[in-house]
Amino acid sequence: MADDTTGQDSAPAGVRAIALYGVGLINGSLGLALRARGFDGRIIGIGRRECTLQLAANRGAIDSYATTPDTVAEADLVIVGTPVDVTASVLGDLAEHARPATIFSDVGSVKAGVVAECAARLPAIRFVGAHPIAGSERSSVEHARAELFDGAKCIVTTGPQADHGATAVVRWMWEFVGADVMAVPPDAHDVLLAASSHLPHVVATALMHVVCGKAYDGVPAARLGGAGLRDTTRVALGSSDIWTPIVTSNSEPVAAMVERMADELAQLASRLRRGDVTAVGAWLERGRELRAEITDDI
Amino acid sequence: MADDTTGQDSAPAGVRAIALYGVGLINGSLGLALRARGFDGRIIGIGRRECTLQLAANRGAIDSYATTPDTVAEADLVIVGTPVDVTASVLGDLAEHARPATIFSDVGSVKAGVVAECAARLPAIRFVGAHPIAGSERSSVEHARAELFDGAKCIVTTGPQADHGATAVVRWMWEFVGADVMAVPPDAHDVLLAASSHLPHVVATALMHVVCGKAYDGVPAARLGGAGLRDTTRVALGSSDIWTPIVTSNSEPVAAMVERMADELAQLASRLRRGDVTAVGAWLERGRELRAEITDDI
Numbered sequence: 001m002a003d004d005t006t007g008q009d010s011a012p013a014g015v016r017a018i019a020l021y022g023v024g025l026i027n028g029s030l031g032l033a034l035r036a037r038g039f040d041g042r043i044i045g046i047g048r049r050e051c052t053l054q055l056a057a058n059r060g061a062i063d064s065y066a067t068t069p070d071t072v073a074e075a076d077l078v079i080v081g082t083p084v085d086v087t088a089s090v091l092g093d094l095a096e097h098a099r100p101a102t103i104f105s106d107v108g109s110v111k112a113g114v115v116a117e118c119a120a121r122l123p124a125i126r127f128v129g130a131h132p133i134a135g136s137e138r139s140s141v142e143h144a145r146a147e148l149f150d151g152a153k154c155i156v157t158t159g160p161q162a163d164h165g166a167t168a169v170v171r172w173m174w175e176f177v178g179a180d181v182m183a184v185p186p187d188a189h190d191v192l193l194a195a196s197s198h199l200p201h202v203v204a205t206a207l208m209h210v211v212c213g214k215a216y217d218g219v220p221a222a223r224l225g226g227a228g229l230r231d232t233t234r235v236a237l238g239s240s241d242i243w244t245p246i247v248t249s250n251s252e253p254v255a256a257m258v259e260r261m262a263d264e265l266a267q268l269a270s271r272l273r274r275g276d277v278t279a280v281g282a283w284l285e286r287g288r289e290l291r292a293e294i295t296d297d298i
Numbered sequence: 299m300a301d302d303t304t305g306q307d308s309a310p311a312g313v314r315a316i317a318l319y320g321v322g323l324i325n326g327s328l329g330l331a332l333r334a335r336g337f338d339g340r341i342i343g344i345g346r347r348e349c350t351l352q353l354a355a356n357r358g359a360i361d362s363y364a365t366t367p368d369t370v371a372e373a374d375l376v377i378v379g380t381p382v383d384v385t386a387s388v389l390g391d392l393a394e395h396a397r398p399a400t401i402f403s404d405v406g407s408v409k410a411g412v413v414a415e416c417a418a419r420l421p422a423i424r425f426v427g428a429h430p431i432a433g434s435e436r437s438s439v440e441h442a443r444a445e446l447f448d449g450a451k452c453i454v455t456t457g458p459q460a461d462h463g464a465t466a467v468v469r470w471m472w473e474f475v476g477a478d479v480m481a482v483p484p485d486a487h488d489v490l491l492a493a494s495s496h497l498p499h500v501v502a503t504a505l506m507h508v509v510c511g512k513a514y515d516g517v518p519a520a521r522l523g524g525a526g527l528r529d530t531t532r533v534a535l536g537s538s539d540i541w542t543p544i545v546t547s548n549s550e551p552v553a554a555m556v557e558r559m560a561d562e563l564a565q566l567a568s569r570l571r572r573g574d575v576t577a578v579g580a581w582l583e584r585g586r587e588l589r590a591e592i593t594d595d596i
Contacts, residue, residue, distance in 0.1 A: 133524045153522055188514040195512040195519035200505060200530040205585030206562040207501060210555065212588040214493040216486040221493035222592045224451055226431045228533040232498040235526040236589040244579035247570065255570040257508065258563050264504040265560040272545065272553040281542035287503030290510040291534040294520045 011176075012169050014101070017042040019075035021090060023056040023065075025135060026107045027081035028144030031061030033177035036146035046071055046094075056141045070097045077103045077169060084108040085245035088117040095125045103166040105130045105173075109193055110250045111157050111186040119161060126166040129157035129186060132179055133197070137237035147178075154179035157186045194253035201243060202258060204236040309474075310467050312399070315340040317373035319388060321354040321363075323433060324405045325379035326442030329359030331475035334444035344369055344392075354439045368395045375401045375467060382406040383543035386415040393423045401464040403428045403471075407491055408548040409455050409484040417459060424464040427455035427484060430477055431495070435535035445476075452477035455484045492551035499541060500556060502534040 018034065020027040023045045031043045045053045045062035046069065053065035072078055072094045080090050087106050091114075094104070104127045106114060111129045118127040134152035136143060154174040156167060167183075174181050184192070211229065214221040222229070247254050271279045316332065318325040321343045329341050343351045343360035344367065351363035370376055370392045378388050385404050389412075392402070402425045404412060409427045416425040432450035434441060452472040454465060469479050482490070509527065512519040520527070545552050569577045 133522055135524065135526075152524065155522070182517075184517065185515075188517070191514050192512070192517060192519045192522050195509045196521075196523040196527050199509065200523075200527050202566060202582075203501060203505060203563070204530055204589075205582055206559060206566065207498060208585040208588040208592075209581070210559050210562050211493045211497065212592070213558075214490070214555070216489050217483075219480075219482065219486065219490060221490045222588075223494075224431055224453070224490050225494040225498075225592065226433065226450065228433075229494050229498050231529045231532050232502055233589050234529050236585045238586065240579055240583040240586055243582050244575065247582070248573070248575045248578050251570040251573065255567040257512070258567040258570070260511075261504060261508050262560040262563040262567065264508050265501070265556050265563070268500060268504065269553040269556040269560065272549040272556070275546070275549065277542065277546045280546050281538055283507070284500075284503055284541050284545070285538040287506040287534045288536070288538055290506040290520075291502075291531050294506075294510070294523065 011039060011041060012172055015041060015076045015169060015173075017044060017075045017077075018173070019044045019046055019072055019078045020062060020081060021046045021072075021078060021094065022081040023047055023052060023062060023141050024081055025139050025141065025143055025148075026132065027079060028056050028059070028061045028141035029134075029146065029148035030079060030081075030107075030132075030177060031056065032059065032144055032146035033149055034173075035060060037176055037178070039176065042074070044071060044075060052141060056144075059141065059144065061141060061144055069093050072097045072102070073099060075102060077105070077173065080104065080106040082108075083242050083245045084110045084114065084249055087114045088121065091118060091125060091127065092122055095122055100124070102126065103128065103169050105170045107132055109197060109246045111155070111189040113249050115157055115159070115186040126163050128163065128166045128170045129189075130170055130174065131155045131189065131193070132174060134179075137235055139239045139242055149174070150178040152179050154181050155184045155189050156181055157189060158183040159185050190250050191253045194250055194257045198247050198250060198254045199257040199261060201235050201238065202247060202254065203261060204233045207233050208236050309337060309339060310470055313339060313374045313467060313471075315342060315373045315375075316471070317342045317344055317370055317376045318360060318379060319344045319370075319376060319392065320379040321345055321350060321360060321439050322379055323437050323439065323441055324430065324446075325377060326354050326357070326359045326439035327432075327444065327446035328377065328379075328405075328430075328475060329354065330357070330442055330444035331447055332471075333358060335474055335476070337474065340372070342369060342373060350439060354442075357439065357442065359439060359442055367391050370395045370400070371397060373400060375403070375471065378402065378404040381540050381543045382408045382412065382547055385412045386419065389416060389423060389425065390420055393420055398422070400424065401426065401467050403468045405430055407495060407544045409453070409487040411547050413455055413457070413484040424461050426461065426464045426468045427487075428468055428472065429453045429487065429491070430472060432477075435533055437537045437540055447472070448476040450477050452479045453482045453487050454479055455487060456481040457483050488548050489551045492548055492555045496545050496548060496552045497555040497559060499533050499536065500545060500552065501559060502531045505531050506534050
């Protein structure tokens with residue numbers, strides 16, 4: 001996976017200013033991480049809400065900020081951190097003010113749509129899709145931290161139309177802040193993330209609907225939950241403003257994984273109802289082994 | 299819920315020696331907690347494996363140990379901490395050696411079966427079912443800690459045939475080690491725990507089977523999982539020797555909850571397939587609200 005930018009610890013020629021559009025948890029952490037690791041160029045915040053930008057500046061995640069897109073003219077690299085359903089439209093607005101050489105990227109959890117939309121509607125833009133697999137159920141810049149990407153996987157999309165110069169710059173940036181960069185085509189990304197991230201999110205949400213619907217003689221089941229229920233459902237605390245666009249813009253792969261999960265559970269219910277202790281035990285043990293195998297990986 | 303034993307901080311008359319049968323995470327933590335909170339009677343470990351008992355003694359969870367059941371004659375209170383499918387048979391073995399006044403309890407995650415079996419097969423035994431809702435995916439005494447029950451819910455089973463003197467002693471013990479004791483009938487316990495604990499466990503296991511079955515062009519989906527996948531599936535690391543008896547001895551309530559979960563997911567898949575962004579968004583937001591409501595409770 002290494003290429004000639006791997007391990008490079010100063011910015012590639014020309015990257016003297018990075019603009020972060022939408023300074024939430026991810027872009028806020030990116031700003032903090034760039035600074036902490038010694039990026040000596042400018043970091044500019046752009047967004048709609050001045051109070052958020054002010055907070056980001058106070059925390060040191062950005063050097064300056066603006067609420068108007070024309071400020072993007074000052075940036076060599078622009079990272080869009082918005083809900084995935086508005087990324088393409090934000091890129092369109094920003095592109096009008098950017099210089100031709102400016103490189104754009106994003107941090108969204110769904111990649112095929114935005115990559116295709118850019119290719120179709122914004123063919124002149126130098127866009128590279130990216131997705132740092134890091135985050136938390138808390139989306140605001142106040143929870144941002146410089147270490148968020150340490151050792152995290154970061155996918156940079158690849159494909160026959162890739163802009164290799166722009167890709168090298170985006171790769172450099174994520175490696176610079178500590179991420180382990182992988183090149184994956186946009187469609188593959190979406191199928192893999194439907195399984196590894198979008199499915200766990202909707203499963204946690206479904207658990208809350210099911211568990212909170214259960215009570216017995218006035219005692220709500222959720223009241224008897226321990227650390228198991230708490231951890232299994234933590235991600236359901238994620239903002240629905242962020243997650244609704246993710247799962248609905250990746251609806252086919254997510255629906256397929258959700259149906260696969262429903263089927264797995266239906267099979268378990270059937271084994272339980274026919275009292276097949278051996279099959280249930282083997283299924284639990286295999287699940288334990290699979291979980292033990294991935295512990296160090298994720 | 300308060301009764302006349304609440305807040306009592308010295309052992310009720312007659313509890314001078316407590317035997318812990320099966321010294322794993324729960325009974326090991328109980329021994330450490332009794333000692334840390336100032337219980338000045340004896341704590342005796344009983345079990346099959348001398349090396350485990352020796353480790354428990356080295357850690358200070360027990361004062362002495364034995365691998366033979368006759369040692370139970372020295373105990374006023376006996377807590378059985380074994381997989382739930384052998385609890386009743388262990389109680390039968392121990393009862394032969396106990397004094398008539400000896401009180402027995404357990405710590406299992408399923409209550410109806412063991413309470414009914416004791417009433418039917420061991421009518422002379424002073425048995426009170428209990429379940430401290432605390433634990434971890436790690437089951438061994440080496441992970442035991444004195445704080446495990448601080449603020450944890452602990453269910454003590456109740457019902458028309460309850461032995462009130464024995465119940466007061468078991469309540470005392472769990473409150474003494476910091477737990478918040480609730481009295482719940484055995485059947486209600488099993489339905490509530492099927493939702494709050496057994497369902498999250500099997501859902502986490504099902505997630506591992508589904509996610510680990512997915513790969514794309516040689517990249518396994520689990521490799522791209524972040525903290526979300528890790529937390530949602532942590533409980534799947536639990537020993538299948540402990541969890542197989544739990545879910546199969548509570549098969550009817552667990553199967554019902556699993557079917558309810560499969561149905562919830564099938565409905566979501568249908569909303570995704572018909573592109574109903576509004577319905578998916580409302581469902582995610584309601585799940586988030588439910589999770590936010592219980593955060594402080596569990």
